[in-house]
Amino acid sequence: MAFDPHLIVEYAPLLGEGLWMTLRIVVAAFIVGYALGLIVALVSLLPGRLPRAGVALYGTILRGVPFIIVLFCVYYGLPFAGIRLPAFVVGTLALAIFNSAYYAEIIRAAIVALPRGQFESARAVGMSPAQAMWHIIGPQILRSLVPPSTNMTLTMIKESSVLSSITVGELTYQGLVMQGNTYAPIECFVAVGGIYWGVCAVVSWLSVRLERRVGLAQAAQINRNRLAASFLSFERPRS
Amino acid sequence: MTEAPILSVSGLTKSFRGRRAVDDVYLDVYKGEVIALIGPSGCGKSTLLRCMTWLEQPDDGFITIEGQPFGRERRGNVIVHQSRRTVDALRPKVGLVFQQLNLWPHLTVLENVVRAQTVVLRRSRHEAIARADGLFATLGLSAKADAFPYTLSGGQRQRVAIARALAMDPIVMLFDEPTSALDPELVGDVLSLLRQLASSGVTMIVVTHEVGFAISVADRIAVMDHGKIIEDGPKTQVLDNPSSERGARYLAHFARTTSYDIAREEPV
Amino acid sequence: MAFQLAYLWSVLPKLVAASLINLQLALLIALIALVAATLLTIVRVMKIRAINMSINLVISLVRGTPLLIQIFICYYVLPSIGLDLSPIQAGVLAISINSTIFIAETMRGSLQTIDPGQIEAATALGLARGPIWHRVILPQLFRQILPMLVNEMTVIVKGTALLSVITVIDVLRTAQQIASASFRPFETLIGAAIVFLFINTVFIVLGSALEHRLAGRGA
Numbered sequence: 195m196a197f198d199p200h201l202i203v204e205y206a207p208l209l210g211e212g213l214w215m216t217l218r219i220v221v222a223a224f225i226v227g228y229a230l231g232l233i234v235a236l237v238s239l240l241p242g243r244l245p246r247a248g249v250a251l252y253g254t255i256l257r258g259v260p261f262i263i264v265l266f267c268v269y270y271g272l273p274f275a276g277i278r279l280p281a282f283v284v285g286t287l288a289l290a291i292f293n294s295a296y297y298a299e300i301i302r303a304a305i306v307a308l309p310r311g312q313f314e315s316a317r318a319v320g321m322s323p324a325q326a327m328w329h330i331i332g333p334q335i336l337r338s339l340v341p342p343s344t345n346m347t348l349t350m351i352k353e354s355s356v357l358s359s360i361t362v363g364e365l366t367y368q369g370l371v372m373q374g375n376t377y378a379p380i381e382c383f384v385a386v387g388g389i390y391w392g393v394c395a396v397v398s399w400l401s402v403r404l405e406r407r408v409g410l411a412q413a414a415q416i417n418r419n420r421l422a423a424s425f426l427s428f429e430r431p432r433s
Numbered sequence: 434m435t436e437a438p439i440l441s442v443s444g445l446t447k448s449f450r451g452r453r454a455v456d457d458v459y460l461d462v463y464k465g466e467v468i469a470l471i472g473p474s475g476c477g478k479s480t481l482l483r484c485m486t487w488l489e490q491p492d493d494g495f496i497t498i499e500g501q502p503f504g505r506e507r508r509g510n511v512i513v514h515q516s517r518r519t520v521d522a523l524r525p526k527v528g529l530v531f532q533q534l535n536l537w538p539h540l541t542v543l544e545n546v547v548r549a550q551t552v553v554l555r556r557s558r559h560e561a562i563a564r565a566d567g568l569f570a571t572l573g574l575s576a577k578a579d580a581f582p583y584t585l586s587g588g589q590r591q592r593v594a595i596a597r598a599l600a601m602d603p604i605v606m607l608f609d610e611p612t613s614a615l616d617p618e619l620v621g622d623v624l625s626l627l628r629q630l631a632s633s634g635v636t637m638i639v640v641t642h643e644v645g646f647a648i649s650v651a652d653r654i655a656v657m658d659h660g661k662i663i664e665d666g667p668k669t670q671v672l673d674n675p676s677s678e679r680g681a682r683y684l685a686h687f688a689r690t691t692s693y694d695i696a697r698e699e700p701v
Numbered sequence: 702m703a704f705q706l707a708y709l710w711s712v713l714p715k716l717v718a719a720s721l722i723n724l725q726l727a728l729l730i731a732l733i734a735l736v737a738a739t740l741l742t743i744v745r746v747m748k749i750r751a752i753n754m755s756i757n758l759v760i761s762l763v764r765g766t767p768l769l770i771q772i773f774i775c776y777y778v779l780p781s782i783g784l785d786l787s788p789i790q791a792g793v794l795a796i797s798i799n800s801t802i803f804i805a806e807t808m809r810g811s812l813q814t815i816d817p818g819q820i821e822a823a824t825a826l827g828l829a830r831g832p833i834w835h836r837v838i839l840p841q842l843f844r845q846i847l848p849m850l851v852n853e854m855t856v857i858v859k860g861t862a863l864l865s866v867i868t869v870i871d872v873l874r875t876a877q878q879i880a881s882a883s884f885r886p887f888e889t890l891i892g893a894a895i896v897f898l899f900i901n902t903v904f905i906v907l908g909s910a911l912e913h914r915l916a917g918r919g920a
Contacts (some may be wrong), residue, residue, distance in 0.1 A: 226790060258855065258901040259894045260862035267894060270886035274704070275456035315535035318486055319601055322517065329548055333539045355767035359866055366769060374606040379777035383770060391765035 201381045205372045212368030213389055217287050219364060220350050221313025221359065226290035227350075228343075238302055253295040262356050264292045269360050282364075284359040289350060300342040304335035340408050344401035349395055355390070365389060437500060439464050439604045439636060440485070440527070445494035447477075447484055454480040455491065456660030462605055462638065467631045469647030469668075470640045473683065474656035478534070478640040481657070482607045485638075486527040489521050498526050499604060509566060528598030532610040534590050536582040537595075543578040546596045554601065561600070568596040571633075572626075588614050588622055595630075604637040612643055624649055644684065648672065656680045709888040714894070720896045721873035723861040726871075727900075730857050734800035735850075741801065742808045743834065756882055763802040767917030769855055771795045792864035800857055804850070810913060811845045814837075844915050855901045862897065866897045872896055 238249035256264065268288040272279060279287075281335075308331060316326035358367035370385035373379055436445045438461035447455040452479045462468065470478050483489040485496060487504045498505040503523050506513055537545050543565055549559035569575045572592040582590055598606060601653075611627065612620045627650050631637060639695065648653065654671040656664035664671050664680040675681040745753055761770065776791040786794065815838060823833045843850075865874035876893040880886035 214521060232825075254902075255898060258898040259871075260859035260897060262862050262865075263890060263894050263897065266877075267887065267890045270880075270890060274887050309533075311533050311535035312537065314488055315531060316549075317521075318488060318529045318531075319597065320521050320553040322521050322548065327554055329552060330537055332538075342713075344734075348571070352767035355769040356863070366767065366773075369770075373777065379781055383774045383778050387762070387766045387770050387774065390767055390770060391762060394765040397460070397763075424614060426820070 197384075198378065200288040200379055201372075201376055201378055202385045203356060205368075205376070205382075205385070208368050209277075209365065209385060210388060212363060212365035213363070213393070215282065216351065216354050216364040217393075219282060219289065219354050219362070220347065222286045223289035223293065223350055223354075224294055224343075224347060226286070227293045228301075229345075230290060230294035231269050231299075231301055233302035234294060235305065238298065239305065240344050249298065253299065256292055261288075261292050261353055262359060264288055265356060265360060282357075282362045285354075285360060285362045289357070290351060292353075293346060293350060296346060297343075300346070301335070301340060304338045305331060307338065308334055337408050340403075344397065344404065345353035347401075348397055351393060351397065352390065436463060438462055438497075439499055441497045442481075443495050444483065445481070445484055445491045445496070447480055447489055447491045450469050453477075453660045455484060458494070458657075458660070458662055460662065460665070462636060462657065464604075464636055464655055465634055466636055467627075467651045467657055468638045469651035470652045470655050470657060471642065471644050471647050471683075474642055476641075476657040477660040478657050480660075482529065482609050482638065484523055485607060488529070498523055505696060510555055511681055521553075525549070526600035526604050526701070528603030528606045530591070530594050530598055530606065530611065534572050534594040534614065536590055538582050541579050542574060543592055543595050545582065546600045549597065550600050550672055563574055564600050565596065568599055571629075572596055588619050589636055591615070591623065592626070595626075599635075605638065606630070608637065608639045608641075611639065612641060612646055620646065636656055656683060659685065686696045705888060707883070708883075708885055709892050710905070712889055712892050713877075715879065715898050716872055716876060716889070716892045720749070720872040720900065722869070722871045723858065724896075724900060726789070726793060726796075726861050726864070727854070730797045730800060730861075731746055731854055733793070733797040734804055734857070737801040738804035738808060739839070740798045741805045742812065743839065745805070745809065746812070760802050760806065763799055764806075768796070768799055768860055769866065771799055772863055772867060788864065788867045788869045792861070792867060796860045796864075799860070800853055803856075804846075804853055807846050807849045807853075808842060811842055815841055816846070833837050846879060847915065849906065851905060851912075854904045858897065858900055858904070884890075 234249055235253060237245050239245070265288040267308065268291065269281075269284050272284060282303040299312065312330055313326055315325070316330040321329065354364055355366035357364050358370060361367065365386055369382050370386075376382065435579070438540060439579045440462040442458055442460040443456055445458040445460075446453060456472075456477070460480060460481075470481070472478055475527065480489060480587075495507070501523065502515070504515055504520055506515060528602075535574065537548075540548060540585065543562070546565040547558065547561040550556045551558055556564070565578070566575070569578055572595065574589065574592055574596065577585060577589060577593075582593065585593065591614070608627070611623050615623060624646060627637065627639065629652065639647060639650060648668065652668055654664065654668050655662050656671070656675075658679055663677045664675055664684075666676075671680075672684060675684055741756065743867070745756060772792060772795040775786065775795040776788060778793065779786055817839055820833060823837050828836070861869075861871060862873045865871050868874070872893045876889040877886075880889040883889070
């Protein structure tokens with residue numbers, strides 16, 4: 195079966211559109227997912243056993259169910275509640291919600307790793323908990339959030355391919371369109387796979403540079419080797 | 434003393450897992466006093482200090498700052514907890530210097546001292562910096578204002594922690610084990626620093642397990658044991674004439690092992 | 702339309718029956734991946750440059766592309782080069798490759814933490830290569846990576862749900878079929894979610910129990 199590169203060139207614009215959609219979805223889901231994760235993390239830090247248990251349950255549910263099912267639940271569930279949204283919004287939302295559990299854990303771990311004294315000294319001079327978070331805790335954990343976040347980005351780029359099943363026009367969907375038109379699966383999926391691979395490689399490279407810039411001079415509590423290795427190897431997030 | 438105490442603790446009790454860390458403590462602090470709060474490890478000194486700034490919520494008892502109730506108040510027959518906002522507003526009046534110092538590593542020395550002033554006391558940045566500069570001059574930190582804490586020596590960091598608390602204009606400064614985080618040679622420096630602060634009129638409570646050190650700095654000594662204050666009085670009175678047997682034993686024991694010659698008030 | 706719990710309840714038995722496919726496939730994939738990853742790790746240790754370079758290339762490709770694409774490649778691309786696989790075969794192949802790679806990477810990381818002194822001692826005692834692997838290295842390795850293997854198991858289970866996209870009649874596809882007939886998609890999907898949650902929870906619990914038992918035996 196001959197490999198026809200011309201097909202790829204011909205469909206490059208379509209695939210490009212798909213890629214563009216993928217990137218926009220991932221960025222949006224990253225922001226929304228992090229925001230949601232922040233709320234969940236802060237809830238988990240409230241006193242008492244109920245908040246922590248509730249958040250643990252939230253995490254267990256989201257991580258025990260395949261993303262495609264979460265996606266479908268959101269996709270079919272929203273009309274139930276009378277909300278009709280375009281597919282790509284639903285997809286982005288589902289991606290954000292699904293990963294919010296991971297973001298919550300990342301944020302929570304970063305906050306908990308900070309010495310308690312930092313929070314106490316902020317309160318001792320009269321800061322409110324919110325002020326302490328904003329001025330003292332937040333800036334310090336930002337550094338340690340970078341490596342896991344770039345990991346999550348890679349994961350979300352790959353997860354976004356599932357959105358093709360609710361007809362969101364991202365890269366995988368366009369690849370399937372191309373395959374439907376050309377009946378040339380090799381060219382299609384090599385191209386699509388190659389583009390994903392390229393994007394992941396670029397994101398990975400950027401991540402390493404970002405980590406270096408953010409600098410681990412003073413506040414380094416991170417195992418550098420382990421994380422550098424995990425960037426370059428497109429690692430799965432922990433369960 | 435005819436004036437009212439500026440800080441008053443009455444019936445303060447705090448338990449952890451059934452064990453009383455602070456047991457029905459009464460303490461009145463008067464303006465300008467330097468109180469050394471001493472006792473064996475685990476006797477509750479640090480917990481008492483933390484209760485005084487409501488970092489630990491006492492199970493029982495009341496605290497008043499300049500006559501105002503702090504943390505908890507009694508209205509008629511009912512005991513009411515103050516709102517978080519009220520407590521936060523009163524906290525700066527009690528300046529706590531942590532044993533671990535807890536400086537903020539992501540901020541410069543100047544910012545460490547300025548940030549709380551602008552955020553909590555709502556001073557203008559200009560005012561806050563001016564105040565900070567004044568404190569740096571007194572404490573010898575002027576050259577380090579733009580440095581980050583990790584570049585400073587232990588002694589310098591401690592002075593930053595002190596400046597940070599002083600910048601809030603507290604009525605009393607609480608020191609939790611100021612000598613423990615430092616090399617022994619530097620203890621003398623801390624000593625003279627605290628003396629300097631005392632002579633400028635700062636009211637201080639210094640918690641330490643180094644009796645000799647406490648004795649050199651303080652004019653009043655309080656001894657704690659198992660959460661209770663067993664001695665409390667002017668320095669010479671407590672040293673010469675302890676009122677309890679346990680207090681006498683503790684002081685005698687440490688008078689022998691201290692690294693300070695009390696009469697000469699300098700390291701041996 | 703309000704959520705009907707009773708309907709969810711009535712649909713569950715069918716979904717559970719359909720989930721047996723997911724379970725069986727997951728176990729099969731896990732077995733294949735574990736064996737393949739172990740072999741792969743042993744080969745990598747031999748440090749034959751050409752082989753290791755190609756392995757690293759494959760690893761990079763597999764980790765840099767979505768699982769769904771890998772599934773599509775196995776299902777759509779392989780027939781055009783002569784390898785005609787049924788949906789189930791293609792799915793198992795794709796997920797097996799994916800998991801093999803991740804498990805192998807986990808093993809590699811773990812291998813580096815094993816004390817080389819043990820291997821020296823074993824060699825000094827006269828053990829040949831095979832038994833050294835078999836008796837010294839692998840038992841420790843598996844104990845160390847057990848938590849990550851449990852994690853990978855849940856990933857595999859979740860991966861089988863994607864096979865519904867290439868027409869495998871698993872829980873998800875069954876749920877979709879029921880939903881299109883009954884017009885109650887939400888309840889059926891929640892049902893499918895519950896089934897997956899149940900399966901994964903069982904694996905996690907089993908994994909924890911196994912961890913505890915192994916921990917008891919000491920290093």
